[in-house]
Amino acid sequence: MNTSHSISFSWLAGISLIFLFAFAEPAAAGSDDQFQHAERLYDTYCTQCHGVNRDGNGVNSVYMSVQPRDHSDPKGMGDIPNDEIIEVIKKGGLAANKSVLMPAWGDVFSDEEVKELTAYLRHVCQCGSDQ
Amino acid sequence: MKAYIFMVTSVSLITSSLAVSAADGPGILQSKCAACHALTKPDNTSLDRLWERKGPDLYYAGDKFNQPWLVQWLQDPAPIRPAGEFYRKHVKPGEKEDVIDESTITPHPRLPQDEAEAVADALMALTAPEGLIEKGKFQGKKVPMSMGRMFFTKLRGCAACHSTGPGQGGLSGSELLTGGERLQPDYIYSYIKNPQKIDQGVWMPKLDLSEEDLQRLTGYIVQLSAKEDK
Numbered sequence: 001m002n003t004s005h006s007i008s009f010s011w012l013a014g015i016s017l018i019f020l021f022a023f024a025e026p027a028a029a030g031s032d033d034q035f036q037h038a039e040r041l042y043d044t045y046c047t048q049c050h051g052v053n054r055d056g057n058g059v060n061s062v063y064m065s066v067q068p069r070d071h072s073d074p075k076g077m078g079d080i081p082n083d084e085i086i087e088v089i090k091k092g093g094l095a096a097n098k099s100v101l102m103p104a105w106g107d108v109f110s111d112e113e114v115k116e117l118t119a120y121l122r123h124v125c126q127c128g129s130d131q
Numbered sequence: 132m133k134a135y136i137f138m139v140t141s142v143s144l145i146t147s148s149l150a151v152s153a154a155d156g157p158g159i160l161q162s163k164c165a166a167c168h169a170l171t172k173p174d175n176t177s178l179d180r181l182w183e184r185k186g187p188d189l190y191y192a193g194d195k196f197n198q199p200w201l202v203q204w205l206q207d208p209a210p211i212r213p214a215g216e217f218y219r220k221h222v223k224p225g226e227k228e229d230v231i232d233e234s235t236i237t238p239h240p241r242l243p244q245d246e247a248e249a250v251a252d253a254l255m256a257l258t259a260p261e262g263l264i265e266k267g268k269f270q271g272k273k274v275p276m277s278m279g280r281m282f283f284t285k286l287r288g289c290a291a292c293h294s295t296g297p298g299q300g301g302l303s304g305s306e307l308l309t310g311g312e313r314l315q316p317d318y319i320y321s322y323i324k325n326p327q328k329i330d331q332g333v334w335m336p337k338l339d340l341s342e343e344d345l346q347r348l349t350g351y352i353v354q355l356s357a358k359e360d361k
Contacts, residue, residue, distance in 0.1 A: 043219055044178055045334050048292060048303035052224050059214055059222045059229040060292055060301030065285075092338075100288040107327060107337040 038120035041113060045105065054124050066099040074127035082128075085118045154246040156253030163240065164189065164250070172260060176331040185237075186216055188330065191259035195318045198255050204313070205247035208239035211313070213294065213302040218334070222303075231302065263329060269316040269349050279351025287344060292335065295355060304335060311356035320349040 042054070049058040049068040056070035070076060087095050089109065093102030109117065122128055160170060167185035192201075215221040215236040222229045242250060284290040284300075293307045294300035300307075310319065321328075324345055326335040340348070 040178060044181065044332075045336075047219055047222070047229075048301070048334060052222060052229050057224070057228040058303075059218070059231060060303055062228050063294075063298065063300055064291060100286065101291040103288060103291075103336045103338055105336050107325075108332075 035116075035120045035123055037113070038116040041109065041117060042120060045108065046117075049101070064101055066101055068102070071121055071124050074125045077121065077125035078127035080128075082118055082122075085121060086114055089114050089117060154249035156249035156251075157256075159242075159246055159250050160253050163242075170257065178332060181332045182217055182220065184216065186239075189254060190257055191263055191329070192254040192257045194259040194264045195314060196254065197313060197315060198251050200309075200313045201251035201254060202244075202247050205242045205250055206244055208241060210236075210239075211305050211309075213306060218303040264318055264321045265324070266317050268345075269320040269353075270346055271316065271353075272346060272350060274347050274350035274354060276351070276354060279347060279354070282344065282347055283351055287338065287340065287348065289348065307352050307355060309356050311353035313356070314352075316349055316353050319352050320345055323348055 042050075047054075047058055049056075049060045049064070050071055051057040051059075051061065051068070054071040055073075056068045058068060061068050084096050088098060088102060090104060090106035092104035093099040095104070106114075164170065169184070169188040169190055172190050173180065173188065212218065214231050221232055221235045223232045224230075280295075282289075283293075283295070289307075290300035292301040292304035294302065294304075295306070295308050322330075323338075323340065325337045326333050327337050
């Protein structure tokens, strides 16, 4: 009896694993692919101030009079509409009455890349949808 | 007559052997520098290249650096970019803020004086392609240091990434306390105006700066390293 129980448990566990690998894995990989370029851009240009962990604690943040935005904070990020995020990336903090320390990146990123970065920020904060 | 010919031949032989033993700047550039620095304009300006390169491009070094600084620095190379090149590969999360992982930064090689002089000569011969650097735009007007500092820190935000001394400014950009000693004013002006034109893809954005801003910031950086203004 015990043996048959343990066999059916193993069988169930095996099937579950197959399902996990067959379905969950590709979905996760798909989601990573979607943000691959934005993530690379973020790592190249944004982490110097916003931090390796996207939490506003970049290597430059120590000496700043205004702390960079914590992109991992759903509360702080959730209140900002997408239009404002796009505006600030392209034109800098002053465009939204925010800090001059956030420069304008509109000459570095294409419009498409700014949109990708905005979507990526939503992914990082796990907050807001298309507002 | 025979003695004269012998003397001339000996002198020229000695001279040519001296020339051979003297440091060969272009040769050293190729053998010691080319592995980390682009000595000709790279075709590839992708992000991948930016991540992979180990030192700044030098194909326009003759229009970038001041020769006396090069000679001195190559013998005693103090770090210019506190977080190295490329900064993202050398920072890691710290207790609160990200910190520089010094263990990942390779110090720049030191050269003996004769090699430093020869390499500086060779670097100064690497002039920028036409139009890369705007010549003669910096007017050289004296900038009141307090005003320059205000623009550099509070009004234009340069200090977010560039330091002007220990504890004064960010670490991902080059330090600018010695910027005026190191760099030609026309290069400083042109780079502030559009860093992406000179070094495509670099992690410094093109800012929307007025001509007055460009003059003021260039003047401030030039004066910062001048001893009388410290």
